[in-house]
Amino acid sequence: MLLMLVLEIYVFIDPGGECWLGGAAHEEEVLFEISGQKTAQKTTRKQREILEFLKKHPDASREEIASNLSGISESGVKYNLKVLQTKGLLRRLGPDKGGHWEITK
Secondary structure: OOEEEEEEEEEEEOOOOOEEEEEEEEEEEOEEEEOOEEEEOOOOHHHHHHHHHHHHOOOOOHHHHHHHOOOOOHHHHHHHHHHHHHOOOEEEEOOOOOOEEEEOO
16 A cells, blocks of 8 residues: 655734644555556545445445545535546446446556
8 A cells, every 4th residue: 555645834814914834744645546547546445435335335425425434425415426537436327216336457
């Protein structure tokens, strides 16, 4: 497993011109195998949790995913599903109701 340390730095400036700095650091696993080739794909811990949940429950709805994973809302699930689809790691087969998720890695 390959981990990458991600540092995020934020600068906040209020209307009066006063500045504050903030930041965060977290680790992300970055190695996935796609179509037989090893490709670095940056994914968050929540995205990996969603993929693991969908491996076991491919017909789950966004609401079901959010209610079974802690610390993520239904809108957060929607956003992360779209990111995973854009990265080519996930696709939706069939209609919104009655379809299922396929992990494509």
